[in-house]
Amino acid sequence: MNQIYSRGPSLPLRLFLAVVLSAGLMFLDRFTDSSTQLRSYLTSAVSPLFYVASLPQALFSGASEQFMSQQAVLDENARLKETLLQQSGQLQLLRFLQQENEKLRALLGSSAVVSGERLVAEVLAVYSHPFSHQVVLNKGSKDGVTEFQPVIDDQGVVGQIVSVGPTSSRALLISDNTHALAVRAERTGVRALVEGLGQWDLLRVMHLPHSTDIREGDRLLSSGLDGRFPEGYPVAKVVRISQDASQPFMVVYAEPYAQLDRVRHVLLLSKPDAAVAAAAELP
Protein backbone atom coordinates (compact mmCIF):
# COMPACT_ATOMS: atom_id res chain seq x y z
CA MET A 1 0.00 0.00 0.00
CA ASN A 2 2.68 2.43 0.98
CA GLN A 3 4.47 2.51 -2.35
CA ILE A 4 6.70 5.31 -1.38
CA TYR A 5 8.95 3.07 0.72
CA SER A 6 8.80 0.12 -1.64
CA ARG A 7 11.68 1.16 -3.86
CA GLY A 8 14.82 3.17 -3.57
CA PRO A 9 16.15 4.85 -0.44
CA SER A 10 13.73 6.07 2.22
CA LEU A 11 12.45 9.62 2.24
CA PRO A 12 14.61 10.95 5.13
CA LEU A 13 17.69 9.41 3.51
CA ARG A 14 16.87 11.20 0.25
CA LEU A 15 16.44 14.47 2.12
CA PHE A 16 19.80 13.90 3.81
CA LEU A 17 21.38 13.31 0.41
CA ALA A 18 19.80 16.49 -1.00
CA VAL A 19 20.94 18.56 1.98
CA VAL A 20 24.51 17.30 1.73
CA LEU A 21 24.60 17.89 -2.04
CA SER A 22 23.23 21.41 -1.80
CA ALA A 23 25.53 22.31 1.08
CA GLY A 24 28.41 21.19 -1.13
CA LEU A 25 27.10 23.25 -4.03
CA MET A 26 26.70 26.36 -1.88
CA PHE A 27 30.23 26.01 -0.57
CA LEU A 28 31.58 25.49 -4.09
CA ASP A 29 29.70 28.48 -5.46
CA ARG A 30 30.38 30.94 -2.67
CA PHE A 31 33.82 30.13 -1.35
CA THR A 32 35.79 28.84 -4.34
CA ASP A 33 36.65 30.35 -7.69
CA SER A 34 35.85 27.30 -9.78
CA SER A 35 32.16 28.22 -9.90
CA THR A 36 32.57 31.03 -12.46
CA GLN A 37 33.41 28.54 -15.19
CA LEU A 38 30.72 26.12 -14.01
CA ARG A 39 28.19 28.95 -13.94
CA SER A 40 28.92 29.99 -17.49
CA TYR A 41 28.53 26.39 -18.73
CA LEU A 42 25.24 26.07 -16.88
CA THR A 43 24.03 29.44 -18.15
CA SER A 44 24.70 28.47 -21.75
CA ALA A 45 23.00 25.11 -21.13
CA VAL A 46 19.76 26.76 -19.98
CA SER A 47 19.87 29.71 -22.39
CA PRO A 48 17.32 28.10 -24.79
CA LEU A 49 14.85 28.33 -21.91
CA PHE A 50 15.39 32.09 -21.74
CA TYR A 51 14.80 32.40 -25.47
CA VAL A 52 11.55 30.41 -25.26
CA ALA A 53 10.36 32.32 -22.18
CA SER A 54 10.89 35.70 -23.80
CA LEU A 55 9.15 34.62 -27.02
CA PRO A 56 5.64 35.85 -26.06
CA GLN A 57 7.01 39.26 -25.17
CA ALA A 58 9.09 39.42 -28.34
CA LEU A 59 6.09 38.43 -30.45
CA PHE A 60 3.92 40.98 -28.69
CA SER A 61 6.32 43.90 -29.12
CA GLY A 62 7.06 42.77 -32.69
CA ALA A 63 3.35 42.79 -33.49
CA SER A 64 2.83 46.20 -31.90
CA GLU A 65 5.65 47.57 -34.05
CA GLN A 66 4.04 46.00 -37.12
CA PHE A 67 0.75 47.69 -36.45
CA MET A 68 2.23 51.04 -35.52
CA SER A 69 0.71 53.54 -37.92
CA GLN A 70 2.86 55.10 -40.62
CA GLN A 71 2.30 58.53 -39.08
CA ALA A 72 3.73 57.33 -35.77
CA VAL A 73 6.79 55.93 -37.53
CA LEU A 74 7.28 59.19 -39.43
CA ASP A 75 6.96 61.17 -36.19
CA GLU A 76 9.46 58.95 -34.48
CA ASN A 77 11.85 59.25 -37.41
CA ALA A 78 11.63 63.05 -37.35
CA ARG A 79 12.25 63.09 -33.61
CA LEU A 80 15.25 60.77 -33.91
CA LYS A 81 16.74 62.89 -36.72
CA GLU A 82 16.40 66.00 -34.59
CA THR A 83 18.10 64.33 -31.61
CA LEU A 84 20.88 63.08 -33.88
CA LEU A 85 21.46 66.57 -35.26
CA GLN A 86 21.59 68.11 -31.81
CA GLN A 87 23.92 65.46 -30.50
CA SER A 88 26.33 65.61 -33.42
CA GLY A 89 26.47 69.36 -32.91
CA GLN A 90 27.39 68.82 -29.29
CA LEU A 91 29.87 66.15 -30.32
CA GLN A 92 31.82 68.64 -32.48
CA LEU A 93 32.21 70.89 -29.48
CA LEU A 94 33.15 67.88 -27.35
CA ARG A 95 35.95 66.88 -29.77
CA PHE A 96 37.37 70.37 -29.58
CA LEU A 97 37.18 70.37 -25.78
CA GLN A 98 38.76 66.95 -25.63
CA GLN A 99 41.70 68.10 -27.72
CA GLU A 100 42.11 71.18 -25.61
CA ASN A 101 41.91 69.11 -22.45
CA GLU A 102 44.57 66.72 -23.73
CA LYS A 103 46.87 69.62 -24.56
CA LEU A 104 46.39 71.14 -21.13
CA ARG A 105 47.01 67.81 -19.46
CA ALA A 106 50.16 67.36 -21.54
CA LEU A 107 51.32 70.82 -20.44
CA LEU A 108 50.68 69.89 -16.82
CA GLY A 109 52.42 66.57 -17.32
CA SER A 110 49.52 64.54 -15.91
CA SER A 111 48.31 61.25 -17.37
CA ALA A 112 45.77 61.40 -20.14
CA VAL A 113 42.20 60.21 -19.74
CA VAL A 114 41.85 57.42 -22.25
CA SER A 115 38.66 56.32 -23.89
CA GLY A 116 38.99 52.72 -24.99
CA GLU A 117 37.04 50.39 -27.21
CA ARG A 118 33.27 50.14 -26.85
CA LEU A 119 30.94 47.30 -27.64
CA VAL A 120 27.16 47.39 -27.92
CA ALA A 121 25.32 44.45 -26.38
CA GLU A 122 21.69 43.50 -26.03
CA VAL A 123 20.11 42.17 -22.85
CA LEU A 124 18.91 38.59 -23.35
CA ALA A 125 17.46 37.91 -19.94
CA VAL A 126 17.02 39.58 -16.61
CA TYR A 127 17.40 37.39 -13.56
CA SER A 128 14.17 37.93 -11.76
CA HIS A 129 15.04 37.08 -8.21
CA PRO A 130 15.15 39.94 -5.68
CA PHE A 131 18.29 38.44 -4.14
CA SER A 132 20.27 38.60 -7.35
CA HIS A 133 20.24 41.46 -9.82
CA GLN A 134 21.99 40.24 -12.94
CA VAL A 135 21.42 40.41 -16.67
CA VAL A 136 22.54 38.08 -19.45
CA LEU A 137 24.09 39.86 -22.46
CA ASN A 138 24.33 38.53 -26.01
CA LYS A 139 28.09 39.13 -26.37
CA GLY A 140 30.70 36.72 -25.09
CA SER A 141 34.39 35.89 -25.24
CA LYS A 142 34.14 35.50 -29.05
CA ASP A 143 33.33 39.21 -29.26
CA GLY A 144 36.18 40.09 -26.94
CA VAL A 145 34.23 40.46 -23.71
CA THR A 146 36.35 39.93 -20.63
CA GLU A 147 35.58 39.64 -16.94
CA PHE A 148 35.05 42.80 -14.87
CA GLN A 149 34.38 44.97 -17.91
CA PRO A 150 32.24 47.98 -16.92
CA VAL A 151 28.74 48.15 -18.43
CA ILE A 152 26.89 51.44 -19.02
CA ASP A 153 23.73 52.54 -20.79
CA ASP A 154 22.73 55.92 -22.22
CA GLN A 155 21.97 57.30 -18.73
CA GLY A 156 24.73 55.99 -16.52
CA VAL A 157 26.60 53.06 -15.03
CA VAL A 158 24.73 49.74 -15.14
CA GLY A 159 27.15 47.21 -13.66
CA GLN A 160 30.07 44.97 -14.52
CA ILE A 161 30.64 41.65 -16.26
CA VAL A 162 31.08 38.77 -13.82
CA SER A 163 31.19 35.68 -16.02
CA VAL A 164 31.84 35.16 -19.70
CA GLY A 165 30.64 32.34 -21.91
CA PRO A 166 31.55 31.87 -25.59
CA THR A 167 28.50 33.78 -26.92
CA SER A 168 26.92 35.29 -23.82
CA SER A 169 28.00 36.90 -20.60
CA ARG A 170 26.47 37.86 -17.28
CA ALA A 171 26.62 41.32 -15.78
CA LEU A 172 26.14 42.11 -12.11
CA LEU A 173 24.04 45.27 -11.71
CA ILE A 174 24.99 48.07 -9.34
CA SER A 175 21.74 47.45 -7.46
CA ASP A 176 22.76 43.91 -6.45
CA ASN A 177 23.39 43.23 -2.80
CA THR A 178 26.93 42.11 -3.41
CA HIS A 179 27.95 45.10 -5.51
CA ALA A 180 29.66 48.33 -4.50
CA LEU A 181 31.59 50.97 -6.44
CA ALA A 182 33.63 54.07 -5.68
CA VAL A 183 32.02 57.43 -6.49
CA ARG A 184 32.72 61.14 -6.17
CA ALA A 185 30.12 63.86 -5.65
CA GLU A 186 30.21 66.21 -8.63
CA ARG A 187 29.55 69.40 -6.64
CA THR A 188 32.00 68.93 -3.78
CA GLY A 189 34.35 66.13 -4.81
CA VAL A 190 33.52 64.11 -1.69
CA ARG A 191 34.47 60.49 -2.22
CA ALA A 192 32.22 57.64 -1.12
CA LEU A 193 31.17 54.07 -1.80
CA VAL A 194 27.78 53.22 -3.28
CA GLU A 195 26.38 49.78 -2.54
CA GLY A 196 23.32 47.98 -3.89
CA LEU A 197 20.40 47.07 -1.67
CA GLY A 198 18.58 44.56 -3.86
CA GLN A 199 16.13 47.27 -4.95
CA TRP A 200 16.02 48.46 -8.54
CA ASP A 201 15.63 52.15 -7.79
CA LEU A 202 17.65 52.69 -4.63
CA LEU A 203 21.33 52.54 -3.69
CA ARG A 204 23.02 53.37 -0.39
CA VAL A 205 25.97 55.72 0.00
CA MET A 206 28.15 54.24 2.70
CA HIS A 207 30.51 55.57 5.35
CA LEU A 208 29.90 59.31 5.09
CA PRO A 209 30.66 61.17 8.35
CA HIS A 210 27.94 63.48 9.70
CA SER A 211 29.84 66.62 8.77
CA THR A 212 30.03 65.74 5.07
CA ASP A 213 28.72 68.37 2.66
CA ILE A 214 26.14 66.48 0.66
CA ARG A 215 22.66 67.54 -0.43
CA GLU A 216 19.66 65.99 -2.05
CA GLY A 217 20.05 66.20 -5.82
CA ASP A 218 23.84 65.89 -5.80
CA ARG A 219 25.16 63.93 -8.78
CA LEU A 220 27.47 61.04 -7.96
CA LEU A 221 30.04 60.14 -10.64
CA SER A 222 32.30 57.13 -10.71
CA SER A 223 35.67 58.09 -9.28
CA GLY A 224 37.81 55.40 -10.89
CA LEU A 225 39.45 54.64 -7.55
CA ASP A 226 38.08 51.10 -7.48
CA GLY A 227 40.13 50.20 -10.54
CA ARG A 228 37.09 48.69 -12.24
CA PHE A 229 35.05 51.64 -13.48
CA PRO A 230 36.56 54.50 -15.50
CA GLU A 231 36.34 57.97 -14.02
CA GLY A 232 33.51 60.39 -14.65
CA TYR A 233 30.47 58.31 -15.58
CA PRO A 234 27.21 59.28 -13.84
CA VAL A 235 26.10 56.68 -11.30
CA ALA A 236 23.30 58.00 -9.13
CA LYS A 237 21.52 61.05 -7.76
CA VAL A 238 21.18 61.61 -4.01
CA VAL A 239 17.48 61.41 -3.13
CA ARG A 240 17.26 61.04 0.63
CA ILE A 241 19.47 61.98 3.54
CA SER A 242 18.64 61.20 7.13
CA GLN A 243 20.79 62.69 9.86
CA ASP A 244 20.53 60.42 12.86
CA ALA A 245 23.15 61.18 15.49
CA SER A 246 22.75 57.73 17.04
CA GLN A 247 24.13 56.20 13.84
CA PRO A 248 27.89 56.21 13.28
CA PHE A 249 27.48 57.54 9.73
CA MET A 250 24.99 59.56 7.72
CA VAL A 251 22.30 57.45 6.06
CA VAL A 252 22.22 58.57 2.43
CA TYR A 253 20.20 56.99 -0.35
CA ALA A 254 20.67 57.58 -4.07
CA GLU A 255 18.72 56.69 -7.17
CA PRO A 256 20.67 55.18 -10.09
CA TYR A 257 20.56 57.09 -13.38
CA ALA A 258 20.47 53.92 -15.45
CA GLN A 259 17.03 52.36 -15.89
CA LEU A 260 18.12 49.09 -14.35
CA ASP A 261 14.75 47.37 -14.46
CA ARG A 262 14.12 47.99 -18.16
CA VAL A 263 17.58 48.10 -19.66
CA ARG A 264 17.62 46.72 -23.23
CA HIS A 265 20.84 47.89 -24.91
CA VAL A 266 24.09 48.50 -23.07
CA LEU A 267 27.65 49.59 -23.87
CA LEU A 268 30.62 47.56 -22.69
CA LEU A 269 33.62 49.74 -21.97
CA SER A 270 37.14 48.40 -22.02
CA LYS A 271 38.68 47.98 -18.61
CA PRO A 272 40.51 51.07 -17.34
CA ASP A 273 43.80 49.24 -16.75
CA ALA A 274 43.63 47.71 -20.24
CA ALA A 275 43.06 51.16 -21.74
CA VAL A 276 45.93 52.63 -19.74
CA ALA A 277 48.18 49.77 -20.83
CA ALA A 278 47.18 50.37 -24.45
CA ALA A 279 47.95 54.07 -24.05
CA ALA A 280 51.31 53.31 -22.48
CA GLU A 281 52.30 51.28 -25.53
CA LEU A 282 51.72 54.26 -27.78
CA PRO A 283 54.86 56.34 -28.42
Place this chain on the structure above:
Amino acid sequence: MRKPERLGFIYLSVFVALLLTVMPMPQMVKLARPDWALLVLMYWAMALPQRVSVLTAFFTGFIVDVLVGTVLGVNALAFAVVIFVVAQHHLKIRNFSVVQQSLLLGLLLALYQLLLFWLSHFLTGVYFRPQYLWPVLTGMLVWPWLFWLLRRYRRQLKIQ
Protein backbone atom coordinates in the same frame (compact mmCIF):
# COMPACT_ATOMS: atom_id res chain seq x y z
CA MET B 1 -0.13 -5.50 -15.60
CA ARG B 2 1.16 -2.00 -15.08
CA LYS B 3 0.00 0.77 -17.36
CA PRO B 4 2.68 3.00 -18.85
CA GLU B 5 3.78 5.48 -16.24
CA ARG B 6 4.04 8.53 -18.48
CA LEU B 7 6.68 10.27 -16.40
CA GLY B 8 7.40 12.54 -19.34
CA PHE B 9 4.18 14.45 -18.81
CA ILE B 10 5.15 15.24 -15.22
CA TYR B 11 8.45 16.68 -16.40
CA LEU B 12 6.61 18.62 -19.11
CA SER B 13 4.47 20.37 -16.48
CA VAL B 14 7.58 21.16 -14.43
CA PHE B 15 9.24 22.55 -17.56
CA VAL B 16 6.27 24.86 -18.21
CA ALA B 17 6.45 26.02 -14.58
CA LEU B 18 10.15 26.82 -15.09
CA LEU B 19 9.28 28.86 -18.19
CA LEU B 20 6.75 30.83 -16.14
CA THR B 21 9.46 31.41 -13.52
CA VAL B 22 11.74 33.27 -15.95
CA MET B 23 9.15 34.87 -18.23
CA PRO B 24 9.82 38.61 -18.52
CA MET B 25 7.23 40.65 -16.62
CA PRO B 26 6.75 44.24 -15.55
CA GLN B 27 8.55 45.04 -12.30
CA MET B 28 5.42 45.29 -10.14
CA VAL B 29 4.04 41.93 -11.27
CA LYS B 30 7.44 40.32 -10.94
CA LEU B 31 7.70 40.83 -7.19
CA ALA B 32 4.36 39.07 -6.69
CA ARG B 33 5.10 36.18 -9.07
CA PRO B 34 4.06 32.87 -7.46
CA ASP B 35 6.74 30.18 -7.10
CA TRP B 36 5.34 28.19 -10.01
CA ALA B 37 7.89 25.40 -9.99
CA LEU B 38 7.44 24.76 -6.29
CA LEU B 39 3.63 24.77 -6.54
CA VAL B 40 3.65 22.26 -9.40
CA LEU B 41 6.11 20.03 -7.53
CA MET B 42 3.92 20.25 -4.43
CA TYR B 43 0.98 18.95 -6.40
CA TRP B 44 2.92 16.03 -7.82
CA ALA B 45 4.50 15.19 -4.46
CA MET B 46 1.02 15.10 -2.96
CA ALA B 47 -0.63 13.13 -5.76
CA LEU B 48 2.19 10.78 -6.76
CA PRO B 49 4.82 10.79 -3.99
CA GLN B 50 6.35 7.59 -5.37
CA ARG B 51 7.21 9.42 -8.62
CA VAL B 52 8.08 12.93 -7.55
CA SER B 53 9.76 13.56 -4.26
CA VAL B 54 12.85 15.01 -2.67
CA LEU B 55 15.44 14.33 -5.36
CA THR B 56 13.26 15.58 -8.23
CA ALA B 57 12.68 18.69 -6.14
CA PHE B 58 16.41 19.02 -5.56
CA PHE B 59 17.20 18.94 -9.28
CA THR B 60 14.36 21.33 -10.16
CA GLY B 61 15.56 23.69 -7.43
CA PHE B 62 19.06 23.49 -8.88
CA ILE B 63 17.75 24.52 -12.31
CA VAL B 64 15.87 27.40 -10.65
CA ASP B 65 19.16 28.44 -9.02
CA VAL B 66 20.84 28.55 -12.42
CA LEU B 67 17.90 30.38 -13.99
CA VAL B 68 17.35 33.14 -11.44
CA GLY B 69 21.00 33.49 -10.46
CA THR B 70 20.88 32.82 -6.72
CA VAL B 71 23.82 31.06 -5.09
CA LEU B 72 23.86 27.49 -6.44
CA GLY B 73 22.16 25.08 -4.05
CA VAL B 74 20.02 27.59 -2.17
CA ASN B 75 16.80 26.93 -4.05
CA ALA B 76 17.74 23.25 -4.36
CA LEU B 77 17.90 22.90 -0.58
CA ALA B 78 14.72 24.89 0.08
CA PHE B 79 12.79 22.92 -2.56
CA ALA B 80 14.00 19.60 -1.13
CA VAL B 81 12.99 20.49 2.44
CA VAL B 82 9.52 21.74 1.49
CA ILE B 83 8.80 18.78 -0.78
CA PHE B 84 10.04 16.44 1.96
CA VAL B 85 7.32 17.80 4.27
CA VAL B 86 4.65 17.47 1.57
CA ALA B 87 5.68 13.91 0.60
CA GLN B 88 5.86 12.84 4.25
CA HIS B 89 2.29 14.02 4.89
CA HIS B 90 0.77 13.46 1.46
CA LEU B 91 -2.01 11.19 2.77
CA LYS B 92 -3.18 13.84 5.25
CA ILE B 93 -2.93 16.76 2.82
CA ARG B 94 -4.91 14.87 0.15
CA ASN B 95 -7.89 14.62 2.48
CA PHE B 96 -8.07 18.34 3.17
CA SER B 97 -10.47 20.57 1.27
CA VAL B 98 -8.86 22.84 -1.32
CA VAL B 99 -9.16 25.88 0.96
CA GLN B 100 -7.50 24.06 3.85
CA GLN B 101 -4.81 22.86 1.47
CA SER B 102 -4.08 26.34 0.29
CA LEU B 103 -3.81 27.61 3.89
CA LEU B 104 -1.39 24.81 4.72
CA LEU B 105 0.61 25.36 1.54
CA GLY B 106 0.76 29.04 2.45
CA LEU B 107 2.66 28.02 5.57
CA LEU B 108 4.99 25.85 3.51
CA LEU B 109 5.55 28.63 0.97
CA ALA B 110 6.42 30.96 3.85
CA LEU B 111 8.86 28.31 5.09
CA TYR B 112 10.40 28.22 1.61
CA GLN B 113 10.80 32.01 1.52
CA LEU B 114 12.26 31.95 5.02
CA LEU B 115 14.81 29.26 4.12
CA LEU B 116 15.72 31.12 0.95
CA PHE B 117 16.15 34.42 2.75
CA TRP B 118 18.03 32.86 5.62
CA LEU B 119 20.55 31.06 3.40
CA SER B 120 20.99 34.10 1.15
CA HIS B 121 21.45 36.25 4.23
CA PHE B 122 24.34 34.11 5.44
CA LEU B 123 25.87 33.68 1.99
CA THR B 124 25.50 37.12 0.43
CA GLY B 125 24.05 39.37 3.17
CA VAL B 126 20.69 40.39 1.70
CA TYR B 127 18.31 42.61 3.68
CA PHE B 128 14.80 41.55 4.48
CA ARG B 129 11.89 43.48 2.99
CA PRO B 130 8.23 42.56 3.57
CA GLN B 131 7.64 42.62 -0.21
CA TYR B 132 9.52 39.31 -0.44
CA LEU B 133 6.47 37.64 1.08
CA TRP B 134 4.08 38.57 -1.75
CA PRO B 135 4.67 35.22 -3.54
CA VAL B 136 3.25 33.44 -0.47
CA LEU B 137 -0.08 35.23 -0.84
CA THR B 138 -0.27 34.92 -4.63
CA GLY B 139 0.75 31.26 -4.35
CA MET B 140 -2.14 30.62 -1.95
CA LEU B 141 -4.56 32.38 -4.29
CA VAL B 142 -3.33 30.48 -7.32
CA TRP B 143 -3.35 27.05 -5.65
CA PRO B 144 -7.08 26.10 -6.05
CA TRP B 145 -6.95 26.77 -9.80
CA LEU B 146 -3.61 25.08 -10.25
CA PHE B 147 -4.85 22.07 -8.26
CA TRP B 148 -7.96 21.76 -10.44
CA LEU B 149 -5.92 22.16 -13.64
CA LEU B 150 -3.25 19.62 -12.70
CA ARG B 151 -5.80 17.08 -11.48
CA ARG B 152 -7.56 17.26 -14.83
CA TYR B 153 -4.20 16.99 -16.57
CA ARG B 154 -3.29 13.93 -14.51
CA ARG B 155 -6.65 12.19 -15.02
CA GLN B 156 -6.95 12.96 -18.72
CA LEU B 157 -3.48 11.65 -19.46
CA LYS B 158 -3.75 8.82 -16.90
CA ILE B 159 -0.42 9.68 -15.30
CA GLN B 160 0.32 7.49 -12.31
